[in-house]
Amino acid sequence: MKKLAVRIYMGLIFLFLYAPIIVLIVFSFNKTKSRGQWAGFTLDWYAQLFKDRLITEALYYTVTIAILATVISTIVGTIAAIGIHYMRGFGKNLLLNINNIPVLNPDIVTGVALMTLFISAGMRLGFMTMLIAHVLFCIPYVILAVLPKLRQLNRHIAEAAMDLGATPSYALRKIILPEIRPGIISGALMAFTMSIDDFVISFFTAGNEVSNLSIVVYSMARRGVKPTINALSTLMFLAVVILLLIINKKSGEGEELLL
Amino acid sequence: MAKEKYIIELRNLTKSFDGVKVVDSINLKIKENEFVTLLGPSGCGKTTTLRMIGGFEEPDEGEILFEGKLLNPVPPYKRNINTVFQRYALFPHMNVFENVAFGLRIKKLPKDEIEERVEKMLRMMDLEKFGKRHVDSLSGGQQQRVAIARALVNEPKVLLLDEPLGALDLKLRKEMQIELLDMQRSVGITFIYVTHDQEEALTMSDTVVVMNEGHIQQVGTPEDIYNEPTNRFVADFIGESNIIEATMLEDRKVMFDGRVFDCVDTGFGTNVPVDVVIRPEDLQIVTDPEKGMIRGTVTSVVFKGVHYEMLIENEYREYMVHSTLMFPEETQVGMNVQPFDIHVMKKEGYG
Incomplete structure (x- = not known):
């Protein structure tokens, strides 16, 4: 009896959480343009999506930026995490806190701040500025994913490698990196997810010539919600869910990841 | 060479x-x-x-x-x-x-x-x-x-x-x-x-x-x-020991607990304050207090397997003694120690 109550309660919560997305997904397959009525199943909206040049172009930018931002932020973030890990005392705590600020900072503040910075530096808003912005907000997530793996390492493991004749760089490549690989991979996946679904920061840093999918959805929605938006949103949602599943599986092998 | x-x-x-x-x-x-x-x-x-x-x-x-x-x-x-x-x-x-x-x-x-x-x-x-x-x-x-x-x-x-x-x-x-x-x-x-x-x-x-x-x-x-x-420090860290503040009267004579003991150490000078170490197993208990160099009362007895660990108190200090014989608490006993079991150390703090 108690078990049943627990299940019903859980069910209600999940229904509440996912109802909007379920409605969105269902209506992306709806034959009519009306948002209140079900008029039969269709894949037309998805087909239309890929005919729309604006959307395919945005898809190209989204994916390109996500991949580049992931690669760069993963490399930079991993090196930073190793550096922070081997620091001591006050500087280490300071850096850890500084690292957390961008994560907690409202996106709109980060976005406006970056835009101001780029403009005052005389940079033209576009692909490069958006890429830099994405790299910047992804790095803290990589650091946060890699640090716990470093903490799990035996303190003396790098020393043990050097003791056996490994140069510092050999010890890093053959011992430290393989040991923290799960953290690096989940950091990279998180960076990719953050980059793909970012709207606010991209909106302020992309300028007029470049847009990613979120910006396109936003500008389309302003002109009235078309079912193609439902279809596009559904695809984006699926992409993020798949990434999250992979991250959880990866981090499940090690320790739980804070999301 | x-x-x-x-x-x-x-x-x-x-x-x-x-x-x-x-x-x-x-x-x-x-x-x-x-x-x-x-x-x-x-x-x-x-x-x-x-x-x-x-x-x-x-x-x-x-x-x-x-x-x-x-x-x-x-x-x-x-x-x-x-x-x-x-x-x-x-x-x-x-x-x-x-x-x-x-x-x-x-x-x-x-x-x-x-x-x-x-x-x-x-x-x-x-x-x-x-x-x-x-x-x-x-x-x-x-x-x-x-x-x-x-x-x-x-x-x-x-x-x-x-x-x-x-x-x-x-x-x-x-x-x-x-x-x-x-x-x-x-x-x-x-x-x-x-x-x-x-x-x-x-x-x-x-x-x-x-x-x-x-x-x-x-x-x-x-x-x-x-x-x-x-x-x-070494005496204290290595094994159990009784460390006693004493006075080296002359070569082979050291005084503590109001009594002069024969020992084997030399070269400390005369009337010099020293530390004396006696290991707990080097104190022999005798039942008749009058026959011991040091007299005291047993205040605690703990069984340690091979031996008993006893604390014996006199008016100056408490001695730790290891013995295979057990003397119950409150017993008045005497203790003897051989000259070569009295180890005299220079007093220098821990440095």
Whole structure:
């Protein structure tokens, strides 16, 4: 009896959480343009999506930026995490806190701040500025994913490698990196997810010539919600869910990841 | 006259962390094939000393010589010294065989030679069945042996061991002590061993170096250290002891508890304040208080297996006595001590 109550309660919560997305997904397959009525199943909206040049172009930018931002932020973030890990005392705590600020900072503040910075530096808003912005907000997530793996390492493991004749760089490549690989991979996946679904920061840093999918959805929605938006949103949602599943599986092998 | 050959020499070695001198002007000479133990409480600088020999800490001052040559500027990966780390520091993503082979692979030895040497080492360590196993799946004792194998397979001249048995339970620790000792004798390598366990140090070492607060207190054989501690700290740290403030009246005469005792120590001068050490097992209890040099009342009795540990109080102090005979609490007893069991030390605080 108690078990049943627990299940019903859980069910209600999940229904509440996912109802909007379920409605969105269902209506992306709806034959009519009306948002209140079900008029039969269709894949037309998805087909239309890929005919729309604006959307395919945005898809190209989204994916390109996500991949580049992931690669760069993963490399930079991993090196930073190793550096922070081997620091001591006050500087280490300071850096850890500084690292957390961008994560907690409202996106709109980060976005406006970056835009101001780029403009005052005389940079033209576009692909490069958006890429830099994405790299910047992804790095803290990589650091946060890699640090716990470093903490799990035996303190003396790098020393043990050097003791056996490994140069510092050999010890890093053959011992430290393989040991923290799960953290690096989940950091990279998180960076990719953050980059793909970012709207606010991209909106302020992309300028007029470049847009990613979120910006396109936003500008389309302003002109009235078309079912193609439902279809596009559904695809984006699926992409993020798949990434999250992979991250959880990866981090499940090690320790739980804070999301 | 042939000069004795020292493999490692420490000269005025000093290291501070955050302004605190952890190791303070240490001088030490270690012979080839010697089993040397650095013994002391945590924070005494023993591990830091070991890490400087291994090359993981840079000395602030002083020199480390290896076979007469200055070792300071040599990075750890070029020293012919290997280390067994506290909690082993095995490589978790490699199996046992690869862990042991790591050093040989770096030296780029031929494949079959690597295989041969690793197999031989695993056999020696009773690990031949575990080569393919993941190190995480091994017990503490087995991981310990992998760590030793990983170091020894490189045939270092000196093996550093940093509390290698600290994580093992008592029984396994005793077994491993014997194994390590056998191993050291059979491979003929200098062992420098760090521990805070005085029993372990006395059991295994040729030479014990007692350290406290960054200073060496005493260097000697286990017998020397136990029987002839140079100061209060050593006497207190090595085994149980009664440490008594006394006055050296003249050679072979020391006074405490309002009485003059014969002893065998000389050269302290006359009427000099000294510390006297009497080990608890060196006090013999006699039932008739009148027949004892020292009289007192038993205040506590604890059974310790082989012996009873009793506290006997007189008007000056409390004595700890170990005896196979039991005297119940409140009993008035006498105690006798032989002249050669009274050990007189210079009074110098801990320095």
